[in-house]
Amino acid sequence: EETVVRRDRFSGGPAREFLSSLAGDERIFTADLAVDRAHVVMLAEQEIISDEEAGWILDALADVENAGHGDLSGGEDVHEAIESAVIDRIGPDGGKMHTARSRNDEVAACIRYRLRADLLEAIETTLALREALIDAAAEHTDTLMPGYTHLQPAQPITVGHFLMSYASTISRDTARLLDAYDRTNESPLGGAAFAGTPFDIDRERTAALLGFDRVVDNSMDASSARDFLAEATAALAIHATTLSGLAEDIVIFANKGYIDLSDDYSSTSSIMPQKKNPDTLELTRAVAGDATGELTGLLTTLKGLPQAYNRDLQRAHPHTFRAVDAVVEASAVAAGAVSTASWNEKLLADEAGAGFSTATGIADLLAMAGLPFRTAHEVVALAAEEAEDRDTGVSAALLDSATEDVLGESLFKYVDEQAVAAALDPAQSVESRDSQGGPATAAVESTIAGA
Numbered sequence: 475e476e477t478v479v480r481r482d483r484f485s486g487g488p489a490r491e492f493l494s495s496l497a498g499d500e501r502i503f504t505a506d507l508a509v510d511r512a513h514v515v516m517l518a519e520q521e522i523i524s525d526e527e528a529g530w531i532l533d534a535l536a537d538v539e540n541a542g543h544g545d546l547s548g549g550e551d552v553h554e555a556i557e558s559a560v561i562d563r564i565g566p567d568g569g570k571m572h573t574a575r576s577r578n579d580e581v582a583a584c585i586r587y588r589l590r591a592d593l594l595e596a597i598e599t600t601l602a603l604r605e606a607l608i609d610a611a612a613e614h615t616d617t618l619m620p621g622y623t624h625l626q627p628a629q630p631i632t633v634g635h636f637l638m639s640y641a642s643t644i645s646r647d648t649a650r651l652l653d654a655y656d657r658t659n660e661s662p663l664g665g666a667a668f669a670g671t672p673f674d675i676d677r678e679r680t681a682a683l684l685g686f687d688r689v690v691d692n693s694m695d696a697s698s699a700r701d702f703l704a705e706a707t708a709a710l711a712i713h714a715t716t717l718s719g720l721a722e723d724i725v726i727f728a729n730k731g732y733i734d735l736s737d738d739y740s741s742t743s744s745i746m747p748q749k750k751n752p753d754t755l756e757l758t759r760a761v762a763g764d765a766t767g768e769l770t771g772l773l774t775t776l777k778g779l780p781q782a783y784n785r786d787l788q789r790a791h792p793h794t795f796r797a798v799d800a801v802v803e804a805s806a807v808a809a810g811a812v813s814t815a816s817w818n819e820k821l822l823a824d825e826a827g828a829g830f831s832t833a834t835g836i837a838d839l840l841a842m843a844g845l846p847f848r849t850a851h852e853v854v855a856l857a858a859e860e861a862e863d864r865d866t867g868v869s870a871a872l873l874d875s876a877t878e879d880v881l882g883e884s885l886f887k888y889v890d891e892q893a894v895a896a897a898l899d900p901a902q903s904v905e906s907r908d909s910q911g912g913p914a915t916a917a918v919e920s921t922i923a924g925a
């Protein structure tokens with residue numbers, strides 16, 4: 475009877491829809507059933523309810539699960555609606571399920587339980603993307619390409635080196651998600667409304683039944699803390715930012731003809747018949763906006779909330795769920811685009827030396843021969859200016875005259891012609907940069923072997 479009165483009291487009113495989270499709670503429907511079951515088992519083990527009552531409740535929960543979230547009605551949220559559905563099935567004893575807990579510790583447990591699975595999916599997606607990058611890198615350890623800073627040709631590198639740079643960032647993205655998982659995987663159950671309970675509950679037991687690593691000790695913290703959401707969303711936003719950079723690079727490379735996207739990851743224009751556009755990567759790039767928006771929305775929701783539970787929290791976790799959905803999708807698309815794209819090796823090799831990108835290598839060569847690097851830099855800069863004025867490439871002869879201008883000596887006093895020719899050659903320039911983590915084939919191969 476009491477339950478009916480309570481339900482009626484809050485069943486009407488113009489703010490009813492505004493208050494209710496039932497529709498969005500579909501995401502935590504299964505989690506709530508798991509949390510209910512663990513709690514009921516613990517209550518029976520602690521002899522707070524009888525085994526018989528626990529059995530009735532567990533049977534009813536199985537039936538509620540079969541009926542599905544869509545069958546729920548009434549109640550402000552999934553927690554109330556499931557409780558009502560249990561009571562509808564077995565009568566007032568169903569109300570014993572809510573002994574020694576509150577919706578506050580209950581919802582916190584549900585969010586953590588669900589987010590665990592979501593974070594694992596996100597982690598798997600980052601691993602798949604990293605694998606796609608590594609596989610593509612392994613095929614292109616000696617494929618030359620121009621490397622850029624400020625989007626200007628800077629030094630020739632290999633495609634393998636470029637791809638492994640993102641593989642490296644993404645391994646940190648994965649690690650951040652794993653850290654977030656670790657702090658998500660703690661049990662708030664037993665915190666009750668925020669102030670604990672007089673019942674002799676076993677918090678370690680519900681934590682263990684639900685697979686949580688440990689209990690969040692302080693009951694106020696347990697029921698109301700949402701920093702785990704902030705951490706997870708931040709990790710997702712950071713990964714989305716990584717993806718946006720990768721997507722941007724691919725969009726630019728597609729524009730230059732360096733890379734051909736598979737048709738599966740391209741779009742056509744509805745009017746221009748010749749177009750093949752990198753829309754999937756542009757959308758991937760845009761997901762950073764979604765993820766960062768969700769992070770900002772979440773942090774702004776959490777900012778300044780006093781202890782303990784406040785209803786604002788009902789609008790907190792949806793930010794994280796939206797972020798994880800958007801980022802998982804984008805990350806999977808990026809992996810597909812990378813693994814199906816082809817690199818135009820000939821064009822890339824032609825472009826690798828463009829813009830006198832071997833200049834640094836020449837300066838390195840002179841410095842290795844004993845010139846102070848700053849002086850070597852000056853010589854090569856002068857030759858580069860001269861070449862630009864004359865609209866030619868940089869040659870050994872130009873470098874020699876620049877050396878005369880700067881030092882009053884011949885270039886060939888320091889290095890022989892063959893060494894200069896080698897340094898001017900993009901392929902040999904790349905192979906010479908075999909320092910740990912460098913672009914030379916051998917260096918990239920050893921990075922891949924250690925990945």
Ligand code: ARG
Pocket residue numbers: 495550551577578581783785787788789
């Ligand atoms: N649906 C709520 C939420 O998501 C949980 C209910 C707690 N409500 C309350 N008035 N204490 O946060």
